[in-house]
Amino acid sequence: MSNWIEVGQLDDIPKQGSRVVKTSDYNIAVFRTVNDEVFAIKDECPHKQGPLSQGIVHDRKVTCPLHNWTISLESGEALGPDEGCTNVFVAKVENGVVSIDLG
Amino acid sequence: MKEKLVMIGNGMAGMRTIEELLKIAPDMYDITVFGDEPYGNYNRILLSPVLAGEKTIDDIMLNTLDWYEENNIKLHAGKKVTEINRIARTVTAEDGTVEEYDRLLIATGSTPFIIPVPGHDKEGVISFRDIKDVDIMLDAAKKYKHATVIGGGLLGLEAANGMMQHGMKVTVVHLGDTLMERQLDKVAGKMLKNSLEEKGMDFRMEAQTAEITGNGRVTGIKFADGSSLDTDLVVMAVGIRPNIELAQKAGLHCERGIVVNDTLQTYDPRIYSVGECVQHRGNTYGLVAPLFEMAKVCANHLAHMGIGLYEGSVTSTKLKVTGIDLFSAGDFTGNEDTEEMIMQDATSGLYKKLVLQNNKLIGAVLYGDTKEGAWYFQLMRTGQDISDLRDKLLFGESHLGDSGHGGDHIGQMSDDTEICGCNGVCKGDIVKAITTEGLFTLDEVRAHTKASASCGSCTGLVEQILEFTLGSDYEAPEAKPMCKCTDHSHEEVREAIRERKLTTINDVRRALNWKTEDGCPACRMALNYYVQSAWHNEAQDDPQSRFINERAHANIQKDGRYSVIPRMWGGMTTPDELRAIANVAEKYEIKDVHLTGGQRIGLYGVEKEVLPKIWADLNEAGMVSGHAYGKAMRTVKTCVGKQWCRFGTQDSTALGIKLEELTWASWMPHKFKLAVSGCPRNCAEATIKDFGVVCVDSGYELHIGGNGGIKVRATDLLCNVATEEEVLEYCGAFIQFYREDAHYLERTAPWVERIGFSRIEDTVVKNEEKRKHYYKRFLEAQKIAQVDPWKERAVDGKARHEFETIKVVQA
Ligand code: SRM
Ligand SMILES: Cc1cc2nc3c(=O)[nH]c(=O)nc-3n(C[C@H](O)[C@H](O)[C@H](O)COP(=O)(O)OP(=O)(O)OC[C@H]3O[C@@H](n4cnc5c(N)ncnc54)[C@H](O)[C@@H]3O)c2cc1C
Ligand code: SF4
Ligand code: FES
Numbered sequence: 064m065s066n067w068i069e070v071g072q073l074d075d076i077p078k079q080g081s082r083v084v085k086t087s088d089y090n091i092a093v094f095r096t097v098n099d100e101v102f103a104i105k106d107e108c109p110h111k112q113g114p115l116s117q118g119i120v121h122d123r124k125v126t127c128p129l130h131n132w133t134i135s136l137e138s139g140e141a142l143g144p145d146e147g148c149t150n151v152f153v154a155k156v157e158n159g160v161v162s163i164d165l166g
Numbered sequence: 167m168k169e170k171l172v173m174i175g176n177g178m179a180g181m182r183t184i185e186e187l188l189k190i191a192p193d194m195y196d197i198t199v200f201g202d203e204p205y206g207n208y209n210r211i212l213l214s215p216v217l218a219g220e221k222t223i224d225d226i227m228l229n230t231l232d233w234y235e236e237n238n239i240k241l242h243a244g245k246k247v248t249e250i251n252r253i254a255r256t257v258t259a260e261d262g263t264v265e266e267y268d269r270l271l272i273a274t275g276s277t278p279f280i281i282p283v284p285g286h287d288k289e290g291v292i293s294f295r296d297i298k299d300v301d302i303m304l305d306a307a308k309k310y311k312h313a314t315v316i317g318g319g320l321l322g323l324e325a326a327n328g329m330m331q332h333g334m335k336v337t338v339v340h341l342g343d344t345l346m347e348r349q350l351d352k353v354a355g356k357m358l359k360n361s362l363e364e365k366g367m368d369f370r371m372e373a374q375t376a377e378i379t380g381n382g383r384v385t386g387i388k389f390a391d392g393s394s395l396d397t398d399l400v401v402m403a404v405g406i407r408p409n410i411e412l413a414q415k416a417g418l419h420c421e422r423g424i425v426v427n428d429t430l431q432t433y434d435p436r437i438y439s440v441g442e443c444v445q446h447r448g449n450t451y452g453l454v455a456p457l458f459e460m461a462k463v464c465a466n467h468l469a470h471m472g473i474g475l476y477e478g479s480v481t482s483t484k485l486k487v488t489g490i491d492l493f494s495a496g497d498f499t500g501n502e503d504t505e506e507m508i509m510q511d512a513t514s515g516l517y518k519k520l521v522l523q524n525n526k527l528i529g530a531v532l533y534g535d536t537k538e539g540a541w542y543f544q545l546m547r548t549g550q551d552i553s554d555l556r557d558k559l560l561f562g563e564s565h566l567g568d569s570g571h572g573g574d575h576i577g578q579m580s581d582d583t584e585i586c587g588c589n590g591v592c593k594g595d596i597v598k599a600i601t602t603e604g605l606f607t608l609d610e611v612r613a614h615t616k617a618s619a620s621c622g623s624c625t626g627l628v629e630q631i632l633e634f635t636l637g638s639d640y641e642a643p644e645a646k647p648m649c650k651c652t653d654h655s656h657e658e659v660r661e662a663i664r665e666r667k668l669t670t671i672n673d674v675r676r677a678l679n680w681k682t683e684d685g686c687p688a689c690r691m692a693l694n695y696y697v698q699s700a701w702h703n704e705a706q707d708d709p710q711s712r713f714i715n716e717r718a719h720a721n722i723q724k725d726g727r728y729s730v731i732p733r734m735w736g737g738m739t740t741p742d743e744l745r746a747i748a749n750v751a752e753k754y755e756i757k758d759v760h761l762t763g764g765q766r767i768g769l770y771g772v773e774k775e776v777l778p779k780i781w782a783d784l785n786e787a788g789m790v791s792g793h794a795y796g797k798a799m800r801t802v803k804t805c806v807g808k809q810w811c812r813f814g815t816q817d818s819t820a821l822g823i824k825l826e827e828l829t830w831a832s833w834m835p836h837k838f839k840l841a842v843s844g845c846p847r848n849c850a851e852a853t854i855k856d857f858g859v860v861c862v863d864s865g866y867e868l869h870i871g872g873n874g875g876i877k878v879r880a881t882d883l884l885c886n887v888a889t890e891e892e893v894l895e896y897c898g899a900f901i902q903f904y905r906e907d908a909h910y911l912e913r914t915a916p917w918v919e920r921i922g923f924s925r926i927e928d929t930v931v932k933n934e935e936k937r938k939h940y941y942k943r944f945l946e947a948q949k950i951a952q953v954d955p956w957k958e959r960a961v962d963g964k965a966r967h968e969f970e971t972i973k974v975v976q977a
Contacts, residue, residue: 071972079684079710082972093972097684114726117714119687126687128714128722144614165975 065153066165073099073159081116081125084163091152092116093161094136096123102136103154103163109134109147168196171468172257172267174247174412176201178210179441179457180273181229186465188237190681194469197239198265200257203296204244206230210296211454214486217300217328250416252434269436269468272413272424276406276442276452281316285378291400294325303401307332310398314338314387316375318345320485322403323358326367327487329401337368337395339375339387341404349483349494353510354517354533361490361515370395408443408450423450428475430464440464446478453481462653471679474653482543484536493539496529496546497521504528507560518560525553537576538562540633554922576627576634585631586624591617593631600635608632609650649688651681656692656909663696669705670697687713692910695797695833699905702947709965715795718968719955720777723770728777730769731794732784733830736804736822736842737765746787750780764801764839766792778969781956790954793831797911799838799901802826803851807844807861814844816861821890822850825859828894831952832944834905836913839873840897853881856904856914857897862886866893870900870926871918879915882923885931899930899937902944 076082076095083106084091090106092115100123106116113129123136133142139151153164171187173180176199184197201207205227212226234241245259250270258264278293280286292302306313307329315326318340326336338345344355345362359369374390378400386396408423419425419433423445430438430446440460442452451457456479463476482495500506500521509518514534520542521529526549530542541563545552552559581594599605599614611628612618618625647653654662659678668674671693675685685693690711697705709717720728730750734743747767751759758770772780781791793800802825805811807818822842829840841852842859851874852858858869858881865888869881884900887893903926908917918926929936958964 068973068975075967075972077710077967080967082967084973084975085971086975111724112726114722117718117722117726119690119713120710121684121686121690122682129724131687 064166067162068165070161070163073101073156073161076101076161079120081118081120083114083116086165090114090116091163092125093154093163094120094125096120096136099156101154101156101161103152104134104136104139105150105152107149108132109141109149110145115149168194169268170266171195171197171269171271172265173197173199173271173273174250174257175273175275175409175441175443176203176207176241176243177273177275177441178207178228178454179275179461180271181207182458182461183271183273183440183464183468184239185229186462187468190465190471191469195269197237198242198267199234199239200242200245200247200259200265202244202246203298205297206233206241206243208297211486213294213297213300214324214328217303217325218331218488219328220488223297247412250412250437252416252437255436267436269438271464271468272418272432272437272439272443273441274409274412274443277409278402279405279407280402281375281404283375283377285380285384286402288378288380288384289382290380290384290398291378291402293402294321295406299401303329303399304332306399307334311335312337312397313399313401314395314397315401315403316387317403317405318342318369318371319348319403319405320346320483322401323362324486325401325403327362327365329399330365330367334399335368337370337397338362339370339373339389339395341372341374343372345369346485346494349498349531350492350533351498351519351531354492354494354519354531357512357515357517357533358485358490358492362487365489406442406452408445410443413439413443421445428463428477429467430460430476431467438464438468446476449478451479451481453483455479456481466653473679480543480547482539484539491532491534491536493532493536494530495539495543496527498529498531500529509560520560522552525551525556527552527559537630540630551922551924554924576630585627586615586617589616591615596628596631597635600632605632606636648692649686651675651685651689652678654678659693660696660700660906663700667701668697669701671708671711673697685711695835695910698833699947702943702950716797717965718774718777719791719795719959720772720774721795725771727770728772728774729794730772730777730780730784731762731764731766731792732789733792733826734766735826736802736819738804738819738823739766742787743789746784746789750783753783754780762794764792764794765803766794766801768794775969775971778956778960782960785954785957785960791831791956797834797836799826799829799832799834799840801839802829803839803841803855805842805844805849807842811844813847814861815863816844816866818842818844818850818859818861821859821861821866821893824890824894825857825897828898828948829901831954832901832905832948833951834901835908835910835917838901838904838914854878855881857900859893864888866890868893868896868900871914871923873913873915877915882918884927895937895941896930898944899940900926902940902947903929906940906943 070093079097081092081094091103092106094102106114108115108127110132113127115125115127117128118125124133126133132145135142139149141147155162207229209226209228212221215221247257247259249258256264256266278295292299313329313334314337315322316339318338326338330336344352345359376390377388378384379386384400386394388394410420410424413424414420424439424443426432426439426444426446430440432439441457459479460476463474466474480496485492498521504521504523507520516534519531527545532539579593583593585593596615596617603614605611618628648656674693694708694711714722754776756769760768762768802822804819804822808814808816825840838856840857841850841855843850843852844861852860853869854872854874860867867886868884870884872879872881
């Protein structure tokens with residue numbers, strides 16, 4: 064099942080930055096990379112639930128602001144020797160509008 | 167089509183070059199490797215522990231045959247190249263295999279020198295260079311009793327020790343009167359000989375081999391003085407010769423080695439050469455550290471990056487004989503322009519000799535206790551002026567004071583000693599990760615264990631553990647690259663920013679060929695700081711390259727909420743300010759209000775969206791951001807001083823406020839704190855601050871480079887001044903010099919120790935012109951920087967996206 068929602072304009076999200084979508088259960092961080100790709104993952108670091116939306120975005124990764132784990136935006140998985148995973152949502156940009164699939 | 171790269175000599179230097187190349191340009195070449203040994207690439211250094219039975223061949227493989235396959239490298243193992251045709255650009259091997267090349271890399275290493283005495287070609291006369299030699303020695307140890315090693319150098323002694331471990335009776339024959347005379351002076355050589363004799367090794371010193379005797383197989387040696395010795399095996403370890411035969415035959419310019427320039431290119435621009443076979447600026451090398459440096463530079467040029475020059479190396483040696491600690495580096499003999507420092511304690515078997523020239527360390531020999539070797543080596547390679555360390559130099563880094571690393575003898579440290587307090591990593595965890603995961607660098611250890619990955623204060627210890635665990639495999643990085651995205655050090659990057667006028671992070675990455683498209687958190691934050699500190703008028707801030715605290719102007723807390731700490735100038739406050747704080751605390755239901763260690767009030771646990779509202783309320787009461795979150799000027803602590811205190815000599819509170827007004831909102835390489843105490847009783851703790859003032863009757867003592875925190879360091883007294891104006895000028899100049907010189911994330915305490923107190927004194931105190939220059943630059947920069955970030959966001963609506971949710975989805 065898919066459940067697409069419009070989030071906002073691509074330009075609302077800073078390049079190499081992120082904005083938060085709040086749902087009743089959890090927050091979703093929507094990221095925009097340096098090449099204007101958009102990714103959405105649950106805003107909880109697999110380490111100690113740090114808010115990944117507040118991290119530093121580089122390449123297709125984000126480094127958590129709390130203890131520097133680096134998480135892949137594509138897979139939601141912790142990179143390198145760290146292990147853990149957070150949920151990934153499919154995201155797309157059409158005519159400058161960002162949407163994500165809440166599934 | 168891809169270009170073809172052919173490498174001849176499947177050894178340590180050549181394969182390191184290929185690995186470096188794969189890291190930076192993985193798809194650039196079709197790579198073919200020839201090696202005349204029938205294996206993958208192995209760690210030749212560790213043949214000694216293999217011979218001694220401490221390691222196996224499997225342990226020392228660096229690149230297995232599978233590795234070549236996985237990396238799409240065609241390996242001709244066991245094939246010796248016999249011809250290079252530079253016109254057709256082909257190489258031909260003994261068995262007729264031909265490969266074409268666009269670029270060729272020659273890394274044929276060296277060949278052991280065999281003394282051409284009669285009988286040198288008998289069975290049982292070998293050298294010590296490869297797996298085959300080790301096999302012969304191990305085999306001989308089973309069948310025979312007596313072995314002789316000719317040559318009392320590093321290699322010879324390791325061979326002798328190895329065979330002794332297998333129960334052979336070993337005699338070392340040496341031409342000179344000192345063992346390892348290329349690495350040791352007479353005293354240390356003598357101590358080494360005594361220890362080896364105690365282990366059961368025999369020596370014939372000042373003995374010249376005249377003939378090797380025996381009927382088919384060796385049975386003895388005759389010496390020039392007529393004496394002789396019975397033996398079943400002779401290992402010649404008298405030196406190596408660069409293996410240049412093939413290059414010479416191809417008409418490449420060779421002298422002692424294949425002559426290369428600073429980019430490791432031979433006289434034929436398509437042909438590069440690295441390793442023991444090369445001659446660079448007149449030198450040849452026989453240790454891996456310089457070869458690995460060559461490999462890095464060479465890979466860079468093969469990848470068309472065109473950066474990096476190899477400029478020669480200082481080398482250091484350790485003897486890999488278990489139970490003997492010996493370290494030697496640089497020029498340890500000295501001459502009339504050098505001076506020596508010597509410490510000798512024959513009973514405990516300790517000896518230390520340092521050779522100095524123009525206040526720089528140029529050579530060192532350590533025997534018995536080598537734990538300071540890495541530090542001395544670092545001082546030699548960086549050419550640091552040691553005037554300030556002079557009286558403690560001989561005792562080592564561990565005696566430098568509280569903030570030096572050292573102190574603990576890694577070997578004696580138990581496995582459960584906690585090394586990294588932040589991540590709870592013990593020595594044993596680190597050693598295990600290094601050995602089982604095959605880690606080589608600090609970054610790898612960080613990635614796998616998290617040791618030193620947080621506050622970094624244990625970095626020195628982790629490096630020492632790495633070095634201790636790997637032994638001489640470990641290369642102490644020379645000028646450490648800033649991060650994995652570049653090979654350039656902080657210094658090189660800052661210089662490029664200044665000289666080539668780079669004003670954006672992107673310009674820096676482009677100009678210096680960054681390996682990643684948009685960097686990593688480490689370099690992004692550093693570069694953002696560097697461009698702004700160099701070009702405060704022109705450089706634009708990049709908020710996405712700031713840590714969340716500086717981007718949001720509040721400190722992120724463990725649950726993702728934030729703290730708010732308004733400035734209280736010089737630690738003074740008013741009833742109105744206190745009321746304003748009480749009001750916001752009530753209005754926004756702030757649970758915790760705390761008196762901070764920085765003489766002000768902290769409000770904790772604030773949701774991000776609320777921050778601008780709180781700031782607006784506080785701004786209205788005249789309060790501004792306390793920068794309690796940034797790599798920035800934090801607080802100026804003061805005491806009550808002359809106004810109230812019966813001992814006070816000056817108005818410390820007023821001076822503190824002036825200093826805070828001067829310096830607030832300035833970005834720094836690291837946090838920066840100040841304090842002013844009204845008298846030497848020092849109630850404001852000025853002597854553990856980055857810049858501290860202690861008021862005295864005649865004026866002001868200025869102190870620098872202190873901190874509380876992880877490693878307490880008391881300040882150094884910079885100078886005394888008479889007026890408040892001078893305090894401000896010296897303070898501004900000191901800060902600006904620090905801002906333009908220190909590495910990002912280097913607080914003043916380690917910075918002062920790295921560059922030396924004298925350089926700061928020379929710049930800020932002794933040279934008025936420089937002081938004025940830095941002070942002026944500081945004031946200029948402050949004109950731009952002193953804007954309250956809270957007001958911009960709370961009142962002017964800047965960076966609204968930072969605080970607003972983009973979308974709320976109702977269930
Ligand atoms: C708020 C405060 C504790 C308090 O409630 O009293 C505090 C809180 C933090 N300190 Fe501190 N330090 C506070 C005074 C100090 C002091 C005392 C002082 O300034 O006199 C010290 C020792 C003195 C010094 O810095 O030399 C201190 C030494 C540290 C250190 C170790 C620094 C070092 O060089 O070794 C760190 C870690 C770092 O900066 O990397 C640190 C880091 C932190 C951080 C920012 C940790 C972090 O990165 O999140 C804490 C933020 C908590 C939060 O939720 O906001 N804090 N911290 C104090 C704020 C003072 C202020 O008004 O700005
Ligand atoms: C026992 C021992 C202990 C050592 N201990 C230390 C130490 O503690 N610390 C230290 O820094 N250094 C040590 N060294 C020195 C170090 O091993 C060398 O400096 C290093 O291996 C040289 O690297 P290289 O690539 O230049 O040569 P090598 O590693 O020798 O590689 C050259 C390769 O090229 C092959 N080759 C040569 N000609 C041809 C050809 N025509 N065709 C195909 N292949 C060819 C050779 O067979 C060899 O495999 C030690 C050396 C030995 C032997
Ligand atoms: S001492 Fe400082 S860094 Fe440590 S817990 Fe307390 S506030 Fe946090
Ligand atoms: S919570 Fe993300 S790294 Fe710890």
